[in-house]
Amino acid sequence: MMRVFVVNSGSSSIKYQLIDVDSAEVVLAGLLERLGEDGGDAADHEHGMRVVLDRLGDEAASIDAVGHRVVHGGSAFTEPVLVSDDVVAGIEAVSELAPLHNPANLAGIRAARTVLHAVPHVAVFDTAFHQSMPAEAYTYAIDRAVAERHGVRKYGFHGTSHEFVARGAADLLGRPLDELTLIVLHLGNGASVAAIDSGRSIDTSMGLTPLQGLVMGTRSGDLDPAVLVHLHRVAGLSVDELDTLLNTRSGILGLTGHGDMRDVTDAAAGGDALAEAGLAVWAHRIRHYIGAYLAQLGGLDAVVFTAGVGENSPALRARVIDRLGHLGLHVDPFLNERAARGPRIISPAGEGPAVLVVPTNEELAIARATAALVG
Ligand SMILES: Nc1ncnc2c1ncn2[C@@H]1O[C@H](COP(=O)(O)OP(=O)(O)O)[C@@H](O)[C@H]1O
Numbered sequence: 309m310m311r312v313f314v315v316n317s318g319s320s321s322i323k324y325q326l327i328d329v330d331s332a333e334v335v336l337a338g339l340l341e342r343l344g345e346d347g348g349d350a351a352d353h354e355h356g357m358r359v360v361l362d363r364l365g366d367e368a369a370s371i372d373a374v375g376h377r378v379v380h381g382g383s384a385f386t387e388p389v390l391v392s393d394d395v396v397a398g399i400e401a402v403s404e405l406a407p408l409h410n411p412a413n414l415a416g417i418r419a420a421r422t423v424l425h426a427v428p429h430v431a432v433f434d435t436a437f438h439q440s441m442p443a444e445a446y447t448y449a450i451d452r453a454v455a456e457r458h459g460v461r462k463y464g465f466h467g468t469s470h471e472f473v474a475r476g477a478a479d480l481l482g483r484p485l486d487e488l489t490l491i492v493l494h495l496g497n498g499a500s501v502a503a504i505d506s507g508r509s510i511d512t513s514m515g516l517t518p519l520q521g522l523v524m525g526t527r528s529g530d531l532d533p534a535v536l537v538h539l540h541r542v543a544g545l546s547v548d549e550l551d552t553l554l555n556t557r558s559g560i561l562g563l564t565g566h567g568d569m570r571d572v573t574d575a576a577a578g579g580d581a582l583a584e585a586g587l588a589v590w591a592h593r594i595r596h597y598i599g600a601y602l603a604q605l606g607g608l609d610a611v612v613f614t615a616g617v618g619e620n621s622p623a624l625r626a627r628v629i630d631r632l633g634h635l636g637l638h639v640d641p642f643l644n645e646r647a648a649r650g651p652r653i654i655s656p657a658g659e660g661p662a663v664l665v666v667p668t669n670e671e672l673a674i675a676r677a678t679a680a681l682v683g
Pocket residue numbers: 495496497498525567568569570571573615616617620621
């Protein structure tokens with residue numbers, strides 16, 4: 309029986325779960341917030357880890373290994389690794405590619421290694437699953453020397469989720485993963501699409517950073533890169549202001565004034581024209597990627613919805629799929645709308661690709677990867 313303590317460390321929070329890997333049981337889960345702020349749960353990540361261990365009480369002694377979510381692994385990390393001083397240095401080396409995420413992930417790793425020094429630690433990367441993309445998919449068409457010098461290419465994120473969900477889709481369809489072509493829509497606060505051929509990612513919508521691709525809660529996703537130059541020149545926005553605009557004041561929030569998809573769907577249902585227009589842009593972008601990835605895959609067995617929005621909103625799933633009947637994609641209103649939680653098929657039986665809902669579980673996937681590595 310192996311127990312893995314899973315840590316998802318953000319800049320001001322630590323999310324954690326203690327998971328019994330064999331039974332997939334979550335023994336304990338929690339969240340520390342507002343680290344470093346007045347009245348927050350702890351002064352810094354190391355104090356935070358000590359607070360977490362206090363909360364675990366007697367269960368702390370049962371931890372066999374620690375699994376850490378690391379958002380950016382650059383090109384160096386193609387699978388989960390045992391954390392060593394060299395690995396910490398390697399993660400640090402790619403941190404400038406993910407300034408919003410990696411420094412916080414590293415703070416969590418350092419704190420946890422100090423406080424839980426007797427057990428092995430494993431880093432599991434969001435980027436790893438997408439390292440199978442071919443060069444034509446990950447290459448940006450800019451000067452090669454500039455791109456190579458600065459590590460500028462598409463990396464892709466949410467890989468732990470895309471891989472977990474692809475396996476779940478194969479189980480649900482009762483077919484081997486290596487015979488399937490899948491388009492996975494991870495629609496949470498951050499959102500991305502992956503084209504998966506025979507269990508391998510061949511393209512994905514996020515890029516150098518988690519800003520590219522779909523319209524997200526607060527992130528713009530795709531735009532003409534000249535928008536940045538234009539706003540700098542005509543509006544005088546600085547680099548930091550542009551960064552903040554695109555990452556925190558754009559996306560659904562920027563279009564509708566609401567950051568939470570539940571509020572947007574409520575507002576649209578109540579006749580709010582901006583909410584309706586925002587959802588139209590959101591769905592248009594998703595359909596754009598479904599069409600592109602159908603072409604790249606050369607065939608399609610299933611479209612799979614996952615994460616907060618994808619798992620919980622029948623109305624938004626229908627909004628995406630209802631205009632894709634010409635591709636053979638349909639949702640059955642009864643199957644789509646019925647209250648259910650587990651993996652399920654929501655398309656009518658018959659011809660054409662299936663449409664599925666497969667709940668993601670990044671923490672369980674990290675726990676399993678950690679257990680597999682420390683054996
Ligand atoms: N019933 C629902 N209808 C629409 N959106 C929902 C529903 N339930 C959850 N969501 C949305 O899911 C998003 C959060 O998804 P989640 O995968 O938990 O994100 P993250 O892990 O990136 O924080 C929020 O925007 C929330 O509004």
